Amino acid sequence: xxxxxxxxxxxxxxxxxxxxxxxxxxxNKDKKNLVIIGIKYRxxxxxxxxxxxxxxxxxxxxxxxxxxITLYRDDLTEVAEQPIVxxxxxxxxxxxxxxxxxxxxxxxxxxxxxxxxxxxxxGRPAKIQLAVLVDRGHRELPIRADYVGKNLPTAQAEVVExxxxxxxxxxxxxxxxx
Amino acid sequence: MNSILIKHGRVVDPANKRDGVFDILIKGGxxxxxxxxxxxxxxxxxxxxxxxxxxxxxxxxxHLREPGREDEETIETGTRAALRGGFTSVFCMPNxxxxxxxxxxxxxxxxxxxxxxxxxxxxxxxxxxGRRQEALCDFSAMREAGVRWFSDDGSSVEDPELMVNxxxxxxxxxxxxxxxxxxxxxxxxxxxxxxxxxxxxGLRGIPKESExxxxxxxxELAEKIDTRIHIAHVSCLKSVELIKNAKKKGIxxxxxxxxxxxxxxxxxxxxxxxxTKVNPPLRTAEDVxxxxxxxxxxxxxxxxxDHAPHTDAEKGVEFDFAPFGMIGFESxxxxxxxxxxxxxxxxxxxxxxxxxxxxSKILGIKKGTLTEGAGADITIIDPEKKWVxxxxxxxxxxxxxxxxxxxxxxxxxxxxxxxxxxMKERKLGVCS
Amino acid sequence: MREIITNVxxxxxPVWTKKDLLGLEYLSREEIELILHTAKSxxxxxxxxxxxxxxxxxxxxxxxxxxxxxxxxxxxxxxAKRLSADVINIATESSSIKKGExxxxxxxxxxxxxxxxxxxxxxxxxxxxILAKAVRSSVVNAGDGRHEHPTQALLDMFTxxxxxxxxxxxxxxxxxxxxxxxxxxxxxxxLTKLGVHVTVCAPELLIPEGxxxxxxxxxxxxxxxxxxxxxxxxxxxxxxxxxxxxxxxKGEYFREYGITEDRLKKCKKNIIVMHPGPINRGVxxxxxxxxxxxxxxxxxxxxxxxVRMAVLYLVATAKR
Numbered sequence: 012x013x014x015x016x017x018x019x020x021x022x023x024x025x026x027x028x029x030x031x032x033x034x035x036x037x038x039n040k041d042k043k044n045l046v047i048i049g050i051k052y053r054x055x056x057x058x059x060x061x062x063x064x065x066x067x068x069x070x071x072x073x074x075x076x077x078x079x080i081t082l083y084r085d086d087l088t089e090v091a092e093q094p095i096v097x098x099x100x101x102x103x104x105x106x107x108x109x110x111x112x113x114x115x116x117x118x119x120x121x122x123x124x125x126x127x128x129x130x131x132x133x134g135r136p137a138k139i140q141l142a143v144l145v146d147r148g149h150r151e152l153p154i155r156a157d158y159v160g161k162n163l164p165t166a167q168a169e170v171v172e173x174x175x176x177x178x179x180x181x182x183x184x185x186x187x188x189x
Numbered sequence: 190m191n192s193i194l195i196k197h198g199r200v201v202d203p204a205n206k207r208d209g210v211f212d213i214l215i216k217g218g219x220x221x222x223x224x225x226x227x228x229x230x231x232x233x234x235x236x237x238x239x240x241x242x243x244x245x246x247x248x249x250x251x252h253l254r255e256p257g258r259e260d261e262e263t264i265e266t267g268t269r270a271a272l273r274g275g276f277t278s279v280f281c282m283p284n285x286x287x288x289x290x291x292x293x294x295x296x297x298x299x300x301x302x303x304x305x306x307x308x309x310x311x312x313x314x315x316x317x318x319g320r321r322q323e324a325l326c327d328f329s330a331m332r333e334a335g336v337r338w339f340s341d342d343g344s345s346v347e348d349p350e351l352m353v354n355x356x357x358x359x360x361x362x363x364x365x366x367x368x369x370x371x372x373x374x375x376x377x378x379x380x381x382x383x384x385x386x387x388x389x390x391g392l393r394g395i396p397k398e399s400e401x402x403x404x405x406x407x408x409e410l411a412e413k414i415d416t417r418i419h420i421a422h423v424s425c426l427k428s429v430e431l432i433k434n435a436k437k438k439g440i441x442x443x444x445x446x447x448x449x450x451x452x453x454x455x456x457x458x459x460x461x462x463x464x465t466k467v468n469p470p471l472r473t474a475e476d477v478x479x480x481x482x483x484x485x486x487x488x489x490x491x492x493x494x495d496h497a498p499h500t501d502a503e504k505g506v507e508f509d510f511a512p513f514g515m516i517g518f519e520s521x522x523x524x525x526x527x528x529x530x531x532x533x534x535x536x537x538x539x540x541x542x543x544x545x546x547x548x549s550k551i552l553g554i555k556k557g558t559l560t561e562g563a564g565a566d567i568t569i570i571d572p573e574k575k576w577v578x579x580x581x582x583x584x585x586x587x588x589x590x591x592x593x594x595x596x597x598x599x600x601x602x603x604x605x606x607x608x609x610x611x612m613k614e615r616k617l618g619v620c621s
Numbered sequence: 622m623r624e625i626i627t628n629v630x631x632x633x634x635p636v637w638t639k640k641d642l643l644g645l646e647y648l649s650r651e652e653i654e655l656i657l658h659t660a661k662s663x664x665x666x667x668x669x670x671x672x673x674x675x676x677x678x679x680x681x682x683x684x685x686x687x688x689x690x691x692x693x694x695x696x697x698x699x700x701a702k703r704l705s706a707d708v709i710n711i712a713t714e715s716s717s718i719k720k721g722e723x724x725x726x727x728x729x730x731x732x733x734x735x736x737x738x739x740x741x742x743x744x745x746x747x748x749x750x751i752l753a754k755a756v757r758s759s760v761v762n763a764g765d766g767r768h769e770h771p772t773q774a775l776l777d778m779f780t781x782x783x784x785x786x787x788x789x790x791x792x793x794x795x796x797x798x799x800x801x802x803x804x805x806x807x808x809x810x811x812l813t814k815l816g817v818h819v820t821v822c823a824p825e826l827l828i829p830e831g832x833x834x835x836x837x838x839x840x841x842x843x844x845x846x847x848x849x850x851x852x853x854x855x856x857x858x859x860x861x862x863x864x865x866x867x868x869x870x871k872g873e874y875f876r877e878y879g880i881t882e883d884r885l886k887k888c889k890k891n892i893i894v895m896h897p898g899p900i901n902r903g904v905x906x907x908x909x910x911x912x913x914x915x916x917x918x919x920x921x922x923x924x925x926x927x928v929r930m931a932v933l934y935l936v937a938t939a940k941r
Contacts, residue, residue: 079662082674082704082934093636093938095655096662096931132671385831389646391746391767391803394830461747505725505755507745509766 012187019184027160032064047111048076054114056177076101083125106134115173117143120154192216198237203542204558215565218608243541245277245566249548250493257286262498262586265305270585274518275601277566278309284343290315290326292334313338340367360416367419375399382455382470401427408435420444424469426479433488445491448524451480463504463511464591491548494521498587523597569603637935641753641760644769645810659931677706680737684710687743700929725755732756759936774807776928789816794846796822797856800829804897822846852893871904880906
């Protein structure tokens, strides 16, 4: 795959996370019931960063969880490569909570659909809001993000790669051509 | 008068200690002349250059299933398969339904053989009535019907007293007993050789002693009564040692083995292929080695197929439930070439002897020879030809062979029975 | 979490490509580890309020049991249901004499019903191997004769891993009727592949020929088997079968081989005691041991569901 352009770097990613943290706090005055759940794996790292950013601003540490959506995929038996199932780690009851669901890229919306199904199996949250680092468009389901780090119009032939320190050794978002 | 001239072939005829390029002329169903060069005109001329011209092969141990199990094999399909394998004479075992235990049963089957057999077929009679191991058959009456060989193959004669009586009766009538050596009290419900592979697969094991202990008993009884005995399908080292020592002592014992006992080990059973379920079972590498050496040292006199057809439905079940046996006519020669000649265990004359002259001598029939004036049973072998043993091209009614689908080396190309060319370039049918 | 990241970095993702699970003899170490890893995720599912995920929605599993079994069948049934698969149970008898439908015919009929996975329990060793060759559906061995019982061994290993972490270099002894035990054979294949030192312990007549070639030590001395062991797996003695020949009475077996608190005192302090069930209390082990702090017998039962979910999930989504 050929890299076409670098969209975000370490600094701009940090700024985007910072801004999303502010927006989340602005919209949710009741911090007591606010939790963040990231979609494994990069969404979980984004969740960790949001928690840290919010802690800096408000001096409160939000509860955090990580969600593996493999078993909820609608293409599970058709995908070319068998996905590895990982454990979901949500150490608290989500009933009555406002959940900030975090993921790296919002594309067709199918992953978020899986995540919503999975979350509902854990309990009945008061609200679920969606935070993504990049929204690249081309939705196939009626889903939209509440917090977006970067809106990025793309062609379908393009691939958006989010790389994070925790998983890839460096922070950047690039656009590649298939 | 029909005549056939076989030219330029390597004639291997152990009876006349002949191994060289000769022409053979066949006239009036007999071998008329064997000479370096024969220029006489013949109706059929076969160019046997680079081929081996052998006396027709003799299989002293086969199951043709008629009467009773014509769904597995018939005299016709069985002898077709025999010819495809190069066998011009076949001895059929009496474990049919009903068993071949009376002159009437023998005469009925002889009629069928007369009508439908494509090769020579000799009938082996049962030792006990109905193979029930209670009373001996009427050996002398059956001898009248033409049977000189007796066996309860499929089972051993368990009761030693009955065996003593059988041996005595056989001695008196100058008959040969062929013994399936298996002590059922030891083999019990086993389905494969007992050892690492049976442990691993969880299949019930048959110890080697179930065979060797019975071989030991039968040797002792034959010695005591001072008569002949033939041990069928020898499969293990211990039996080989016992037979070797008995021969040294001058006891009149002969023995045969089958191709699967010098080509396959019990590891073949680990995929639960029911075609590898045979009795005696496939043994270990040590036994395979011992069988090969025994063939070279003439401890084992003959190679027989123990051709045992079973339908796909019978074999297409759990290993525990499948019947014992594999077919062997069509693969035996190829396996023997690959395992014995190519691996320098036997020379060509030695192999041909084990497949023709030796069994003929043991059984007392005038076969296995290319002597001038003898009946013309001849097998022409292409020793190098690679071929695939295809299920859809088989001649046997059954296909229960672990060699099915495999590429084998060498086969019978032309076969002559009683002076008639019954297989020409692998095609069956009377051609002269 | 970090372990998987390394895998992403090296791009070496373990994959499951097999249609069937017939035995642990046929699996690589990596495949066994993948099952155990996957089972860990499924264990989390079984602890939720809603113990169900839609992973195998629309798939059908048949439990084809030729031998009576409540535990294994229930465990497989629950596993399939928690994956949202539909489950049918067929209990039948097999016989060489009875003129019934053959195993292969039964298999093909089941396949014609568009079944995705056949879970088979059979009294004849190798029956699942024969079935797997005859059908395109996945076949999962739920115990065949004396051959293998792979999911039992996997749940034993899963339980051990939970308690001990890495199993490499650990010592596990299997005690009881080794000769007739499929649980034992599967455990031997699996544990030795993970680098465990396995000792099998039984009266001499119950140690089958050539078993040491499977990579285990053998002993008939119970003290030798217990000495230094990190865990013991105690097999069920089946006096109704021919193992009775090897030992005249239950009382005598208990005296010679039974696991008691006295015997445990001489072992490693945290020795793990496992049993595939159902237990003969007072034969293989005392009630005190079965219910004691070293026993993980009930955890094994719980883990069985997670492991079977993992197996069903992997064979159903295998890339063939």
